Amino acid sequence: MAEVIIVGAGPTGLLLAGDLAESGIEVTVLERRDGKVSNLSRAFGVHARTLEQLDARGLADRLVPMGASLSKVRLFERVEVDLGTLPSRFPFLLITPQYNVEHLLLERALKAGVEIVYDAEVLGLTQDGTGVTVTTPAGERRAAYVVGADGYHSAVRQAVGQPFPGKSVLKSIMLADVKVAEQPAEMLTVNGVGDAFAFVAPFGDGYYRVFAWDRRHSVPDDAPLDLDEVREVTRHALGTDFGMHDPRWLSRFHSDERQVPEYRTGRVFLAGDAAHVHSPAGGQGMNTGLQDAANLSWKLAAVLRGAPEALLDTYQAERHPVGRSVLRSSGAIIRAAMIESAAGQALRGFAARQALSIPKIHKKITGQLSGIGYHYPAAHGADELVGTRAGDLQLAGGDRLYEALRERRFVLVGDADVTGWQDRVRVEPPAVPGGPLVLVRPDGYVGWAGTGTADLHRALTELAGPPVIR
Structure with missing residues (x-):
């Protein structure tokens, strides 16, 4: 069993x-x-926080060469989100x-x-x-x-x-895998013009994936789809269809928001x-x-x-x-x-660019988009580090934190007695001495931080189970 x-x-x-x-x-x-x-x-798209999780499993460095890295993502018109400022080993969106x-x-x-x-x-x-x-x-x-x-x-x-x-947000989104006569100037090409949007990204094998949607033509997911319809909507949204041809797959789907x-x-x-x-x-x-x-x-x-x-x-x-x-x-x-109206689209672009020019707002948006910015709730009175994402610290032994996490154990950054938990906890002094003890969970979030060994042992019992004395 x-x-x-x-x-x-x-x-x-x-x-x-x-x-x-x-x-x-x-x-x-x-x-x-x-x-x-x-x-x-x-x-x-594989975002930074996901790449960090894959790094903690020894897979990120194998995946990254399989795609293209984008440090800036354009949402629509001239609105760009700069991921290059992320405090991560992977300050980009990987297209793969x-x-x-x-x-x-x-x-x-x-x-x-x-x-x-x-x-x-x-x-x-x-x-x-x-x-x-x-x-x-x-x-x-x-x-x-x-x-x-x-x-x-x-x-x-x-x-x-x-x-x-929840509900369906978009119906009859078109998907197509095609070859193109004109290679897009950007690795990720996307735009919305109110009654249509299109997205184009490379597979890496000579084909491109196209997502296209037309407000004016909503049909069931099983309705026939031909390349001419995809071309027309893409031209409307992006100004060109890149000479797409030789489709190997065409389909429709609908997009829901549910939880x-x-x-x-x-x-x-x-x-x-x-x-x-x-x-x-x-x-x-x-x-x-x-x-x-x-x-x-x-x-x-x-x-x-x-x-x-x-x-x-x-x-x-x-x-x-x-x-x-x-x-x-x-x-x-x-x-x-x-947004349908030209005035609304202009206001959309202006408001987005203004918001992204404010460092605090830009940091929040990039944190949400990449997954870097999320943190988990902590118990009342817990250290402020608890529940936060652990950065990829350089450890005294030579490994990075996310290399140490590949053992699927907790990592204690600091020097303390973990007798009874040795099979579940790896103890690693930080490269720079000083500071509190920090217990990093196997998923790369801080599970406990403090200075007392007794408090550490209580945390370990709650998070990893009781000690095993052999």
Whole structure:
């Protein structure tokens, strides 16, 4: 019997599975698809915070050469967001197709011993005080916990009766994979003109992915689509269609804004698109799901190894507000792009440029867009560092902090006795002595900071479980 069953072998499920397996947890992934990695994925941008999480898993330096790095992102007209100021090893947006991310995460999960079962549709589940039983066409499987990372149409979400409130924001968005006669001047080309918008980004194999939307022509997702329609809308939004030709794929989809009220229902959790879906603006969908997985994985591992069950409630407390914030920010971008009047568009551009010229506002916007700026709530009286993202410190031993996190353990920056927790905590003096003890969680956020060893031990018991004295 697996300790955790994950439903869905997309990026969210694969990162979660790899984390658990590397932490010594027995994990099985159930995937209704046949196991072929598709190139039809919609996600194209990997933000800085996600790259930091991949760095903590030894994957970022492999992924970055697979794409193009953008230090400035143009939202519409002359409005640019400068990511080059981010306090990160990755001060840019990486443009690379989702399947490159999936490939690396799949390779890691299999190497760690994850069992992936394909053609395994979830037909239902039941749970009791000791575990969850999942029903598939091949029979029943049981685990202590189940995570639904099975996307917008999540069978797990439906099985636990979680509603998915929200609405459709854009209908009949066109997608096309094409070759072009004229290479775009910018790596990421996007603009909205009120009644239409278009987005063009490279696959890296000679093809470009085009997203296009026309307010004047809203049809069902299964309505026929030809290249001439994509060309026309792209020319309207961008002034050119770049001579697109030879489409290898054409399709339509609709964009919703939805979020479940609860990410946890007993022993069942929801993550990624099963828990929240956003407009494509800002490219935050896949990134938010990967952050969900990074947050949940170490908590499940800790509880399965003796940490208090209440630790799992912090997944809802920490990730639900982030999902809600992404809904708001991505929704604001898409609504701005949909302003119809010329006067409104001019005002939009002026207001955005003025706001971004204010350092405090620019920092907040880049922090939200990249994921760098999010922090988690801390208990009353906790040190101000608790809940904040840990920067990639240089440690006295020569490693960076995010290299140390690759062991899937907590990292204590400072010198203190962690007898009984050596298997779960790596102690690292900082390169520059002094300052408080800082306990960094496996997901790269500060879990505790202070000066007292007794307080540190209480924090470790709550976050990692009781000490084991051999």
